[in-house]
Amino acid sequence: MSFDAPTVIRTKRDGRRLSDEAIDWVIDGYTHGRIAAEQMSALLMAVFLRGMDYGETARWTAAMVASGERLDFTALRRGGNPLPTVDKHSTGGVGDKITLPLVSVVAACGAAVPQASGRGLGHTGGTLDKLESIAGFSGVVSNDQVRQQLHDVGAAIFAAGQLAPADAKLYALRDITGTVESLPLIASSVMSKKIAEGAGALVLDVKVGSGAFMQSEPLARELAETMVALGAEHGLPTCALLTDMNRPLGAAVGNALEVAEALEVLAGGGPADVVELTVCLAREMLALAGIDGCDPAQTLQDGTAMDRFRALIAAQGGDLAIPLPVGKYSETVTAARSGTMGDIDAMAVGLAVWRLGAGRSRPGEVVQSGAGLQIHRQPGSPVAAGEPLFTLYTDTPERFEQAMAELNAGFTIGHSPPTRRSLVIDRITS
Incomplete structure (x- = not known):
């Protein structure tokens, strides 16, 4: 069949269904430069506004998987035994540095984690951006090195490269065109990378709340169910946790600051919510990988998870002995009055x-x-007038004014503590 971009755009703009053939043509054409970024931006906005049904989303996902390579780790052995592989993906949150301690914990327990990671998307941080704040670290890793690291270290965190290259182009375009918060685009983006990545099982951390792309629980649940179904369709055992993202995770937000906090967790300390979610997700991953008898929390206390993290960073060129960067300029927000810190x-x-x-x-x-x-x-927490509440860092001080304007509407000081919420809301399986 013959297609052209304006007709495909109009089809979705007018709320009609895209055929399988049209989706295949669009993904292949944009991947290989036959469809302009302006045209793809228009189609993404049409999808954002009009949506896609499950069949369209499934075909969009499959087309992105088919756009590049697929890894296969079924032949991996350690000590003569098959090496179980399992991965985790978060749909994006604020202060979400969970991947860093999590892959180390799971590796310390005997599974292997091949994690194709992304960069920041909209207001959320990206795992690769965080890790690249470590001097020398590189996310560009060959397939052979990934396999070797899985055998030797138990984990590799890498740029997707030729895995679902269509998604890499679309991911960057969505980031700057206001089309991030689309359920079918999120589902297909996540699952195309994870299916192509070749892990034996997958745990999804689907964020719910003000800092998530899916701010309502029904939408987050639909996203989780869609991704779990896509995993099952491609033979990838998948489960999802719905987790709260109304508040930032931990006390540090920003690339190097989050690495520093992850190191605190790996050293047996760190914020309680980061530790709780790390351990909870690790248990899910180990269960899907068929590994029992290992306490994830213990690996944070006895140093074995930290050992794995250091080995992972060194294997990818990083040097944790070099201090992490801190913005040259800082501003501190102090409490205007005494009271109790409300929601952030x-x-x-x-x-x-x-x-x-x-x-x-x-x-x-x-x-x-x-x-x-x-x-x-x-x-x-109790707050006294004049006490520091937040410290902001940047290399470009002219950014403070707009950053302060965003932050000032995001917290309160009252007379009673805010309602406590469960960090894990629900678990979804096929």
């Missing part, structure tokens, strides 16, 4: 950190590794 809005914090330079506003923009925000008082 995750979206306000995420946008403030994006304004400080930790995220991108155009394709390929270099992020500031040292830009970010430190939270000094958590919700429910």
Whole structure:
């Protein structure tokens, strides 16, 4: 069949269904440069506004998987036994540095984690951007090196490269065209990479709340169910946890600041919510991998997870002995009055950190590794007038004004603590 971009755009603009053949043509054409970015931007906006049904989403996902290579780790052995592989993906949150301690914990327990990771998307941080704040670290890893690291270290965190290359192009375009928060585009983006990646099982951390792309629980649940179904369709055992993202995770938001906090967790300390979610997701991953008898929490206390993280960073060229970067300029927000710290809005914090330079506003923009925000008082903590609440960091001080404007509407000081919410809301399986 013969297709052209304006007709495909109009089809979705007018709310009609895209055929399998049209989807295949679009994904292949954009991947190989036959469809202009302006045309793909228009189609993405049409999808954002009009949506796609499950059949369209499934075909879009399959077309992106078919756009590149697929890895296969079924032949991996350690000590003569098959090496189980399992991965985790988060749909994006504020302060979500969970991947860093999590892959180390799971590797310490005997599974292997091949993680194709992405960069920041909208107001959320990207795992590769965070890790690249470590001197020398590279996410560009050959397939052979991934296999070797899985055998030797138990984990590799890498740019997708030729895995679902269509998604890499679309991911960057969605980031700067206001089309991130689309359920079918999120589902197909996540699952195309993970299916192509070749892990034996997958755990999804689907965020719900003000700092998530899916801010309502029904939408987050639909996203989780869609991704679990896509995994099953491609023979990838998948389960999903719905987790709260109304507040930032931990006390640090920003690339290098989040690495520093992850290191605290790996050293047996760190914020309680980061530790809780790390251990919870690790248990899910180990269960899907068929590994029992290992306590994930213990690996954080006895140093075995830290050992795996250090080995992972060294294998990919990183040097943790070199201090992490910190923004050259800082501003501190202090309490105007005494009371109790109320809720801290995750979206306000995420946008403030994006304004400080930790995220991108155009394709390929270099992020500031040292830009970010430190939270000094958590919700429910007593606060005295004049005490520091937040410290903001950036290399470009002219960014402070807009960042402060985003942050100022995102917190309160009251007379009673805010309502406590469960970090894990629900578990979804096929």
